[in-house]
Amino acid sequence: MLEAIVSLGGIGLSAAILLGLASKKFAVEVDPRELEILDALPGANCGACGFPGCAGFARALAEGKVDPAACTPGGQATIERLASILGVSAKLREPEVAVVICQGDRVKAKDKYRYLGVEDCNAAQKLADGPKACPGGCLGLGSCVRACPFGAIEITKQGLAVISREKCTGCTKCIAVCPRQVIRMVPASATVHVLCNSHDKGAVVRKYCQVGCIACQICKKAAPEAYVIEDFLARVVYAHHGQAAPAIEKCPTHCIRDFIAGYPEGSTFAPSIVPTSDEAA
Amino acid sequence: MSRKPKTFHGGLHPPDSKAASADKAVEICPLPDEIIIPLSQHIGAPAEPCVAVGDSVCRGQVVGEARGFVSVPVHASTSGEVVAVEARPHPSGRDLPAVVIRPDGRDQWCDDLRGLGEDELAAESVRNKLCACGIVGLGGATFPTHVKLSPPPEKPIDTLIINGAECEPYLTTDYRLMLEDPEQILDGVRLFAGVLGRPRIFIGIEENKPAAIKVIDAACASSDIEVVPLRVKYPQGAEKQLIYAITGREVPSGGLPMDAGVLVQNVRTAAAVSVAVRTGQPLIEQVLTVTGPGVAEPKNLRVRIGTPLRHLIDACGGFNGEPGKIILGGPMMGTAQLSLDVPVTRGAGGLLIFRQEDVDPRPEGPCIRCGRCVSVCPARILPTTIVAYARNDQVETAETLGVLDCIECGCCTYICPSMIPLVQFIRQAKGAIMAQKRNA
Amino acid sequence: MTGLLIILVSSIFVNNFVLARFLGICPFLGVSKKVETALGMGMAVTFVLTVASAMTWLVQRFVLAPLGVEYLQTIAFILVIAALVQLVEMVVQKTSPVLYQSLGIFLPLITTNCAVLGLAVLNIQKDYSFLEAVVFAVGAAIGFTLALVLFAGLRERLDLCPVPEAFRGTAIAMVTAGLLSLAFMGFAGLVAG
Numbered sequence: 012m013l014e015a016i017v018s019l020g021g022i023g024l025s026a027a028i029l030l031g032l033a034s035k036k037f038a039v040e041v042d043p044r045e046l047e048i049l050d051a052l053p054g055a056n057c058g059a060c061g062f063p064g065c066a067g068f069a070r071a072l073a074e075g076k077v078d079p080a081a082c083t084p085g086g087q088a089t090i091e092r093l094a095s096i097l098g099v100s101a102k103l104r105e106p107e108v109a110v111v112i113c114q115g116d117r118v119k120a121k122d123k124y125r126y127l128g129v130e131d132c133n134a135a136q137k138l139a140d141g142p143k144a145c146p147g148g149c150l151g152l153g154s155c156v157r158a159c160p161f162g163a164i165e166i167t168k169q170g171l172a173v174i175s176r177e178k179c180t181g182c183t184k185c186i187a188v189c190p191r192q193v194i195r196m197v198p199a200s201a202t203v204h205v206l207c208n209s210h211d212k213g214a215v216v217r218k219y220c221q222v223g224c225i226a227c228q229i230c231k232k233a234a235p236e237a238y239v240i241e242d243f244l245a246r247v248v249y250a251h252h253g254q255a256a257p258a259i260e261k262c263p264t265h266c267i268r269d270f271i272a273g274y275p276e277g278s279t280f281a282p283s284i285v286p287t288s289d290e291a292a
Numbered sequence: 293m294s295r296k297p298k299t300f301h302g303g304l305h306p307p308d309s310k311a312a313s314a315d316k317a318v319e320i321c322p323l324p325d326e327i328i329i330p331l332s333q334h335i336g337a338p339a340e341p342c343v344a345v346g347d348s349v350c351r352g353q354v355v356g357e358a359r360g361f362v363s364v365p366v367h368a369s370t371s372g373e374v375v376a377v378e379a380r381p382h383p384s385g386r387d388l389p390a391v392v393i394r395p396d397g398r399d400q401w402c403d404d405l406r407g408l409g410e411d412e413l414a415a416e417s418v419r420n421k422l423c424a425c426g427i428v429g430l431g432g433a434t435f436p437t438h439v440k441l442s443p444p445p446e447k448p449i450d451t452l453i454i455n456g457a458e459c460e461p462y463l464t465t466d467y468r469l470m471l472e473d474p475e476q477i478l479d480g481v482r483l484f485a486g487v488l489g490r491p492r493i494f495i496g497i498e499e500n501k502p503a504a505i506k507v508i509d510a511a512c513a514s515s516d517i518e519v520v521p522l523r524v525k526y527p528q529g530a531e532k533q534l535i536y537a538i539t540g541r542e543v544p545s546g547g548l549p550m551d552a553g554v555l556v557q558n559v560r561t562a563a564a565v566s567v568a569v570r571t572g573q574p575l576i577e578q579v580l581t582v583t584g585p586g587v588a589e590p591k592n593l594r595v596r597i598g599t600p601l602r603h604l605i606d607a608c609g610g611f612n613g614e615p616g617k618i619i620l621g622g623p624m625m626g627t628a629q630l631s632l633d634v635p636v637t638r639g640a641g642g643l644l645i646f647r648q649e650d651v652d653p654r655p656e657g658p659c660i661r662c663g664r665c666v667s668v669c670p671a672r673i674l675p676t677t678i679v680a681y682a683r684n685d686q687v688e689t690a691e692t693l694g695v696l697d698c699i700e701c702g703c704c705t706y707i708c709p710s711m712i713p714l715v716q717f718i719r720q721a722k723g724a725i726m727a728q729k730r731n732a
Numbered sequence: 733m734t735g736l737l738i739i740l741v742s743s744i745f746v747n748n749f750v751l752a753r754f755l756g757i758c759p760f761l762g763v764s765k766k767v768e769t770a771l772g773m774g775m776a777v778t779f780v781l782t783v784a785s786a787m788t789w790l791v792q793r794f795v796l797a798p799l800g801v802e803y804l805q806t807i808a809f810i811l812v813i814a815a816l817v818q819l820v821e822m823v824v825q826k827t828s829p830v831l832y833q834s835l836g837i838f839l840p841l842i843t844t845n846c847a848v849l850g851l852a853v854l855n856i857q858k859d860y861s862f863l864e865a866v867v868f869a870v871g872a873a874i875g876f877t878l879a880l881v882l883f884a885g886l887r888e889r890l891d892l893c894p895v896p897e898a899f900r901g902t903a904i905a906m907v908t909a910g911l912l913s914l915a916f917m918g919f920a921g922l923v924a925g
Contacts, residue, residue, distance in 0.1 A: 023811055
C-alpha cells in the first residue's frame with residue numbers, strides 16, 4: 012500500500028515540477044476574451060468581415076481593431092453579444108440580404124449561342140460575354156451556389172439563381188463571384204423587387220426576354236415614391252419600399268415581384284412568410 | 293530531302309483535311325457592299341479613330357491611329373465614304389468600335405504611299421515603316437511586328453526562324469503563299485535579317501507539304517538560309533515547340549523566344565513586311581482558306597480586311613447543308629463566331645464551316661485517368677491534375693504545377709475521350725492567377 | 733544489431749501501429765486532411781512515443797518492479813504520458829501557433845492515444861531491453877507518421893475527386909483507410925518478428 016502511494020506520488024510530483032517549470036518557460040499570452048468572442052461568432056468562416064475566418068476576426072475584435080457590426084452573417088443577436096463581451100455599445104446595421112435581380116431563365120430569356128463548356132459563370136462570361144443574349148441576365152451556371160457558405164442559393168431547373176431570404180445572411184460572397192453583377196444587397200425587410208438587370212432600351216429587351224424591364228414608367232405612375240427609373244431600368248427605392256406593392260399588378264412584363272407571394276418560377280424555396288419585425292417602423 | 297524531320301515532345305496528329313483547298317490557287321474575293329474595319333485588330337491598345345462620318349477615304353489611308361508603343365494603326369482597305377464609327381460585331385464575340393466604309397468601287401490607292409529605297413533600310417526606319425503599315429504577326433497572335441523586332445540590347449537574337457509549318461488542320465494559306473510567291477517571302481526574310489543583323493535563318497515547313505519545301509528550297513539555293521522539314525504534328529508551328537524542334541533550345545518557363553536568342557516570324561508576316569517596305573502599302577488584305585464540310589466550294593481567297601464573313605461564304609458558293617459551327621482561324625485555336633456580320637481582321641488564317649451533324653455536343657463525362665492529355669501536352673504539364681485543382685479553386689497548387697506554361701494549343705481537349713473542356717479550365721485558372729498577381 | 737533492425741523494420745511496416753495493429757486510429761482519421769498537419773502530428777507523436785517509451789521503461793524497471801507494484805502499471809504509465817503530452821502542447825503552442833491551431837483537440841488527445849500506452853505496455857510484455865524499447869518506439873513512431881502522411885496525401889487527392897454524395901467526407905476516408913491497411917498487410921512475412 013505504502014509502495015503504491017510512494018511510487019505514484021513520486022512520479023506525479025516530479026511530473027508536476029517539470030510541467031510547472033515548462034509552463035513558465037513556454038508561456039503564451041492569450042486574450043481570454045478572444046475565445047469567448049470566437050464562441051459567440053457564427054463559425055461559418057465565411058469571410059464577410061474581411062478576415063480569412065472567424066478566428067482572425069475574433070483576434071482583431073479582441074485587439075479592438077474592428078467593429079462587431081462587421082459580422083453581418085451573425086445578425087443582431089451576435090453583434091449585441093459581441094458588444095457586451097467587448098464592453099462597447101452595439102452599432103446596428105440594418106440587416107441586408109442578397110437578391111438575384113433577374114427572372115430570365117432558359118425559358119424566358121434567349122441565348123445568343125449554345126454553350127457547351129465548363130459549368131461556371133465566370134468561364135462562360137469570358138466567351139463573348141456569356142451565352143445569354145441579355146448583357147445583365149443571370150447565366151445560371153451556379154458560381155454563386157458554390158460560393159455561398161450557407162446553402163442559401165439554388166439554381167432552378169430552368170437555369171436561374173434564386174436566393175432564399177431566410178437563409179441568406181448577407182455575407183456578399185455571391186456578389187463577389189458573380190461576373191454579371193446581377194446580385195444586389197437589399198434591406199432584409201423589403202420583399203418587393205424589380206427583377207431585371209438590363210439597361211438596354213425596351214425594344215431591345217423585348218427581343219431577348221419575356222420578363223425584362225422595358226422602362227415603361229407604369230410602376231412609377233402607380234407608386235411614384237417607391238420607384239426610380241435610371242438608364243432604362245426601374246428599381247425600388249428601398250427607403251419607401253412599403254409603398255411598392257401597388258405597381259406589381261400593373262407591370263406589363265411582370266418583372267416586379269413580391270417574394271411574399273413566392274420566389275421566381277421554378278424555385279423550391281417556400282415563399283417568404285414574415286416581413287421582419289421592423290417592417291412596421 | 294533525306295534530312296530527318298525534326299520535332300518536339302508531345303503533340304498529336306489530327307486528320308489534316310487540307311486536300312479540299314490545298315490545290316486551289318488564291319482567288320481574289322470581290323469587294324463587299326460594306327467594309328467594317330475594327331479598331332482592335334492586334335494584341336495591345338486598340339487604335340484611336342481619326343476619321344469622321346461623311347469623310348471620304350482612299351485605299352490605304354489611316355483610319356485609326358496607334359495608341360502607345362504596343363499598338364499599330366488601322367487602314368481603310370478600299371476607297372469610299374465613312375458611313376459610321378460605331379460598335380460592330382468583332383471576332384471576339386463582343387461588339388467593339390469599328391470604322392464602317394461604303395466602297396465607291398474605284399478602289400483608289402492613296403497617292404502618298406512610298407516604299408523604302410535600298411539605301412534607306414536602316415533598322416529604325418524599317419521598324420517605323422512596319423508600324424506605320426500596321427504589320428502584325430499573322431500566325432494568329434497578331435502581336436505588332438515592330439515591337440517583336442525591337443529586342444532589348446541585353447537579349448541579342450542570333451537565330452531567325454520563319455514559320456511555314458501551318459500545323460493547324462484545314463488551313464492552306466501559308467502553303468499557297470509559299471508555292472505562289474516564294475520570292476516575296478524571301479525578300480521579307482532578308483529584311484528581317486537586315487534589322488536583326490545577320491542571324492542564322494531557318495525556314496521550318498511540315499513534311500506534308502513537299503511541294504512547298506521544294507519551291508522554297510530552290511529559291512534559297514544561292515543563300516545560306518536553311519529549309520528544315522518538320523514532322524507532321526500539331527502544334528509544330530507553336531513558337532516554343534518550333535524553336536525546340538529546329539534549334540534544340542528551350543524557351544525558359546515564363547520567358548519569351550528572345551530569352552533563347554530566337555525570333556520566330558510567320559511566312560505570311562514575312563510577305564507582308566516585303567510589301568510594306570518595298571511599296572509602302574499597308575496591311576489591308578489577307579489570304580483566308582474558306583473550307584470545311586459546310587461550305588459548297590472550298591477556296592483560298594485574297595480578302596480585303598473588313599469584309600464580312602457572309603460575303604466570303606457567298607463567294608464560295610454559299611453553305612452546304614445547315615451550318616452548325618463557324619470558326620474564324622484554325623479548328624484547334626480559332627474562335628467560334630456568333631454572327632456572319634463579323635469582319636475579317638488581320639491574322640485570321642481561315643474560315644471553317646461545319647454542318648450541324650459535324651458538331652459533337654456530347655456533355656462532359658468523368659475523367660477516366662487514361663493519361664492521354666498528359667502524353668500529348670507539348671508544354672509537358674499535367675492537364676488532368678491541373679484541371680482537378682482548378683475545378684476545386686486551388687489555383688495556387690495549379691500554379692505550382694506549371695499551369696502558366698500552357699500554350700492553350702488544345703491538344704488535351706482534342707484527345708480527351710470524356711469531352712472534358714480542359715483548356716477552358718486551364719484558361720480560367722490562368723486568368724485567376726494573373727488577377728491575383730495584379731492585385732498583389 | 734540485426735535484432736534491433738528487425739524490430740525497427742517490423743514496427744514500421746509489418747506491424748505498423750495504425751494499419752496493422754489498429755492503434756491510434758483517432759488522430760489517424762482526425763488529423764489527416766492535409767499533409768502538413770499530418771506531418772506536424774507525426775512529429776508530436778514521434779516525440780511523445782519515444783520519450784514515453786523510455787520513461788515508462790525506466791519507471792517499470794526502477795520504480796514499479798522493485799516496489800512490487802506492477803499492478804499499477806496502467807495508471808503510472810498514463811500519468812507519465814499525460815505529463816509528456818502537456819509538455820509537448822506547451823512547446824508546440826509557443827513555437828508553432830499555426831500547427832497548434834490546426835492540430836486542435838487532437839494534440840491533448842495524444843494522452844489517451846492508445847498507440848502510446850499500447851507501446852509502453854508492449855515493451856514490458858515483450859520484455860525488451862532499454863535500447864530495444866527505444867528502437868521499437870522510434871519504429872512505431874515512424875510507422876505512425878508514415879501512415880498518417882500517406883493517408884493525408886490520399887485524402888488531399890480525394891478532395892479533387894467526384895465522390896458520390898453519400899460517400900463524401902469521413903465515409904470515403906474510412907474506405908480508403910481500409911484499402912491502405914490492406915496494402916500494408918502485404919508486408920506480412922517481410923521479416924520475422
